[in-house]
Amino acid sequence: MSLARGRPYLAIPGPSVMPDRVLNAMHRAAPNIYEGALIEMVATLWPDLKALACTRQHVALYIGNGHAAWEAANANVFSRGDRALVLITGRFGEGWATSAEAMGVQAERLDFGRSAPIDLDRVAEALRADKAHAFKAVLVTHVDTASTARNDIEGLRRVLDDQGHPALLMVDSIASLACDTFRMDDWGVDVLVGASQKGLMVPPGLGFLWFSEKARATTRGNDLRTPYWNWEPRAFADGFYQHFCGTAPTHHLFGLREALDMLVHEEGMEVVWARHATLARTVWAAGAAWSAQGAFRLNIADPAARGHSVTAMRLSGADGARLRRWCEHEAGVTLGIGLGMAEPGTPAADAFFRLAHMGHVNAHMVLGALSVMEAGMEALGIEHGSGALAAATAEIARHGKGEMPGAR
Incomplete structure (x- = not known):
């Protein structure tokens, strides 16, 4: 029994777990996507998404899961043949490396096993060995969803700075966003990857990229950026449709608005x-x-x-x-x-x-x-x-x- x-x-x-308030916000008829309340509501999301990540930098939203957000990050940052140093502390660090390789990026793995965080001394050694500064970016998960190891992002930025290495710092915060302390600007993160289905309390289907002006400037002219993944029109839209490269994920956006109210404004x-x-x-x-x-x-x-x-x-x-x-x-x-x-x-x-x-x-x-x-x-x-x-x-x-x- x-x-x-x-x-x-x-x-x-x-x-x-999704709050009833989020579910109720999504439980509505299809809205007018051409003018009116939806467009006005969506305009309020961007400052709150920045507050969520503790940044004054830029944010782009995608229809997709965390793997889609990885691909968006790869497409906007890299050209074919670029090199990246990927710090692996579980399945999802490995997954991001594999995603980058499938797009033509040379991913050099530094694996720390499945039961420990990154070792900053080993990272410093790898960066010192890269005397030509061939690594365009360092990729790392903040919290690996599989191993549940949490990495010291602030310490990693210090290592990059101490070594004088210009690589972009790219962080997957899918499992930690709105759960663990994360301060994008204070910690010097250049690209932050997030998704809707964990700490944000919204159904799977939204991916996010926050990116610094340094990342934007460094990656201009890369050859992996395609019309759909391009973060430029999404972050600097000239009109509602450009934010989403087509029809907006309307009901997810209503749920997101409610979740941000709960997280950023109320709690x-x-x-x-x-x-x-x-x-x-x-x-x-x-x-x-x-x-x-x-x-x-x-x-x-x-x-x-x-x-x-x-x-x-x-x-x-x-x-x-x-x-x-x-x-x-x-x-x-x-x-x-x-x-x-x-x-x-x-x-x-x-x-x-x-x-x-x-x-x-x-x-x-x-x-x-x-x-x-x-x-x-x-x-x-x-x-x-x-x-x-x-x-x-x-x-x-x-x-x-x-x-x-x-x-x-």
């Missing part, structure tokens, strides 16, 4: 970041307790190197897959699969799973998911340490008393 009846909780790292980015930081620590507190006995482990050992939007975990053998299925079918909580952490079909692949805590998520949702996970381990006879739920609730209590550390 399943206890999964009732409202299910999708705790995967995107698509994330505020500093508070959004602090909420995600507390919820992440809540998950980690439970994980530390479970790790005291048995095979349970958090994938990233150092808390400072973990993303605040999603946490990758593992058990042993097929226990991760067994736990995921129990949580979904017996209790209504869907956890994420262990994406890209091991070869498909191997026992290690079934060991990994992920719990998302991104976007429209609060304390009772995270505590509920953790309670279900513990109940699943008990029901399945999976060995684990005790005291996880007490540790998690203590973290929430500390936040309530104002004792939490900063969002950073």
